[in-house]
Amino acid sequence: MRRSFLYMTLLTMILALASCSATKFVPDGSYLLDEVAIKTDNKKIKASDLNVYIRQKTNAKWFSLIKTQLYLYDLSGRDSTRWYNKFLRKIGDKPVIYSEADAERSQEELGKVMQNLGYMRASVNRITDVKKKKLKLTYQIVSGKPYIIRHLNYDVSDNKIATFMQKDSANSLLSEGMLLNINLLDAERQRITNNLGEKGYYKFNKDFITYTADTVRNTYLVDLTLHLLPYRTHSDDAPKEHQQYKINKVSFITDYDVLQSSALSSIEINDSLHYKGYPIYYKDKLYLRPKVMTDNLRIFPGDLYNEREVQRTYTYFGRLSALKYTNIRFFETQVADSSSLNCYVMLTKSRQQSVSFEVEGTNSAGDLGAAASVSFQHRNLFHGSETFMVKFRGAYEAISGLQGYNSDNYTEFGVETSINFPSFLFPFLSSNFKDQIRATTEFGLQYNSQLRPEFSRKVASASWSYKWSNDRRVQHRFDLLDVSFLYMPWISDTFKQKYIDNDQSYILEYNYKDRLIVRMGYTYNYNSAGGALTNNTIAKNSYSIRAGIESAGNLLYGISHLFSLSKNNDGEYAILNIPYAQYLKGDFDYAKSIVIDERNSLAFHIGGGIAFPYGNAKIVPFEKQYFSGGANSVRGWSVRELGPGSFPGDGNFLNQSGDIKFDASIEYRSKLFWILQGASFIDAGNIWTIRNYANQPGGQFRFDKFYKQIAFAYGVGLRFDLDYLVFRIDGGMKALNPVYSSGRDRYPILHPDFGRDFTFHLAVGYPF
Incomplete structure (x- = not known):
């Protein structure tokens, strides 16, 4: 304790000295930007939401408390050629010198933001507080009274688009009585554009939508009108109605090189074929079955252009491991006096096969060892983007502290293989159902053999599962069947006498016998960030939910009762003389991340689970039980x-x-x-x-x-x-x-x- 107190005292003194010299490298006549604050008179406007518009920030603080990097920089000497000064300056931050120009730009940005929120007469004042060479800057915002939309009108002369907008009016972001929020006005333009993009309007963009706002004299009320501009190819062309486009022809180009010109004439094509009316062009050999391409296509000849279906096509082809890139291009054409589009789905092949090696060191309660694995992966095994994987793993560990055993070594050998099909493989299901789920199917086999001084343990398992995700934020996994067989071919006499045969531990006795586990389960994962990460850091507030449920032994228990099978000496039913586990298990996990600023965040986590043995078992198998402590649990243990x-x-x-x-x-x-x-x-x-x-x-x-x-x-x-x-x-x-x-x-x-x-x-x- 005395030593810890001494270290803390020393650290405090160092930081205090560094703090005193925080302005060491601030030139005369300049000021260190020590603090920046935003204050508003409106509780509806959060200062934290406005920080992003500040052009000049103070030196970074560790844990939002200490400007450690500034202090490290200030600990360096003035001779920048010395190595230790270079090092301190490299890991530190030089002082942020207050800039009047940046402060003015920040003031202007904050004013624009307030106007965009509907506070047209808001004022932003800068207040500076100078002490010696340090400056505290405060932006004082007086929001004033907001402008309110009194009447909302639509000026849409295109009757077809007017009909679409009328049918979709319930989803409009605009309403009478709302603030004149420029951000919402722009969002409504984009929403209408997206809606029309799903109804054939290929060349429509949000610039065709404008607004006029008439203020009522001496009031804060606004009459807002939304205008739809007619279509013009050039500014001096005669106006005309916006055209809907239909898909004329869809073609596949399977050997597109993204590094070459995107012009169709520059793409090397040696051969072609037609499958269900779709031309497929390839260079030397067609590496994907035509059915795989058409099954993942959501753009069909004769349909209106639909931007949502284009994005779904990108998503579906992005799931195919045989492909590295997908590029969809459209070309205008005229068919029977109607505007049409020829579509080209251009595919780039990924590397089909790979081999990887892994070497790791292990430390189990002080016992050192090593493990190595080699795996082979084929991403297009049957020319349908099937992913095949086989992995071999071996491990060795020298075990210390054991007495009464013939060996002190632990060896392990394992092999696992799996094959993943990019489609929902299950009999008797309709094609429409399979298209809606868009699941991938995976079959797996595993075998693991462990030889310890105390016992020999072998585990063989087989699995059949489905994975799907119709939303980038949501993932589902359904384990239809997972069969594991635990086999204990040998247990040393010393281990038996010490732990099993003395009737002191039913848990030990249960987990060191041959056991069959036949389970099924479902797992749900939701992440509000949707994979929006920046350098492994979530860029905005987000949360995730994981929930799962699994059960084992119910089918076997029903069969045992149906055929009146006899029980063993432990009162358990057995299949082929192998007792099976029976339990129900549920898990839930919730995590949330709150971003304080670009350098600091707060993360919360709560989770729990319960596994209940019943029927044919009084114990949950060890592999399915819970443990606590460790790097991902309570870290004091x-x-x-x-x-x-x-x-x-x-x-x-x-x-x-x-x-x-x-x-x-x-x-x-x-x-x-x-x-x-x-x-x-x-x-x-x-x-x-x-x-x-x-x-x-x-x-x-x-x-x-x-x-x-x-x-x-x-x-x-x-x-x-x-x-x-x-x-x-x-x-x-x-x-x-x-x-x-x-x-x-x-x-x-x-x-x-x-x-x-x-x-x-x-x-x-x-x-x-």
Whole structure:
């Protein structure tokens, strides 16, 4: 504790000295822009929404508190040729010198923003407060009274477009009584344009829609009129009505090179064929089956041009792993006195085959080892964009501290293979249903063999699943069938005598017997950001929801009852002398990110789950149970070290698992410098068992006790953002330890012991 206090005191002194010299590199006659604030007299206008229009920001603050990078820069000497001065200036930020020109531009921008919101007579004043060489800048906004739309009129001479707009009037963003919000007016122009783009108006754009606003004298009321301008190819042409376009012909070009000219005459074509009336042009050999191309097409001859169907075609072809790029081009043509479009779907082939290698080091409770894997992937196995993958993995680990066993080594070998079809493969389903779902089908096989000093364990599994997403924010997964067979060919006598044959642990006994798991499940994922990431960082407030449910053993249990099968000595039904698991499991997870500014954000997370064994089982298989602690849970504890309930653990990780889980976290994230990001966090959570097991005392969930058994932890971390991945280092400290019901040990936050309460984590990716 004394040493920690000394370090904190030293750090405080350094920051204080740096703060005193914050203006060290500010020239005479200039000022350090120390603070920028926006104040408004209108509660409906949030200052945080206006920050984006400020041209000049202050030096960045770590965690919105300390201008650490400015202080690091100011710690450098004036001799810029010395290496340590160069280093400090490189990782630091030079002082932001107040600019009168930037302040004037910001003032003008804020005025325009207020006018766009309907406050036409708003005023923006700049207030500066200077102390020595530091300047505080405040933008004081007086919004005034807003302008209100009294009457809303439409000047649309094109009868067909007027009819479309009338039918769609319920979705209009404009209404009488609303503020004269220029942003909403522009959004309405774009909405009408998008609507007409789905009804054949290929050449329509929002510039054909204008407004006039007449103010009523001595009032803040406005009469607004929306005008539809006639179509003109050139400004001096005679006006005419906007034309609807039909699709005339659709052709495929399968060997388009995006680096070459986009002119059709420059594309190399050696051969062609016709499939269901669609010309398909290719260079040497057709690498995609024609049916795959037409099945993913949403643009059909004879239909009106529809921008939404064009985008759906892009989406569908983007799902095909055999393709790298898709480009859809339209050319005007005249057919029987009507305007038509010839459509060309231009496809660029991706790399069809690849091989990858992975090498990793492992550390299991201090036991070091290594693992390696090699995988092969083919992205167009049957010329239908089917993705085939096969992966081999091997691992070795030297195990220490074991006594009474013949070997000290752990070896593992595994192989997995899968094939993904870009279509919904299931009999007796209509084509319309398959077109609506647009699911991909995946079949998989896995085999894993583990040889430990204590036992030999083999797992074989097969799966059949579907994935689909009709919205970029939503993803669905349905596991129609997942069969796993756990086989224990050998268990050492020492392990049997110590853990299994002494009747002390039903959990151990259950999980070290041959077992069959036949399950099905559904998972729903929603992300409001829709993948809108900037350098792994969400650029705006967003949230995500993940929910899943799965069940196992119900079909086998029904068959067992139907045929009156006999039970084994443990009271379980068995198929081919292999007992099967039966349970129901549900999970829910919610995460939200709130962006404070371009460098700081706040993230929340709460999640939970329950797995309930019934029927043919009293225990949920270990692979389906929950554990707590670790880099993605309560970070004051190591992985599988917390719970269940107040159970302190007995050195066997199998006993530190449960049927119920709760996790919650709040994390403040701040960009530091270079690729470094910092975080401070508070975690809470634990696991519990549904039943009371003798080898897990205090682990059962009880309504009158569970809230007292929720563990708390706090800590800080570093993230190395490499764009393609985030490498994370977290240090967590216990704050409340549920193992103890009272006393000093229950509240380590008040009586911290670094050696006892600190846990270090290395991980890839954010915790949530």
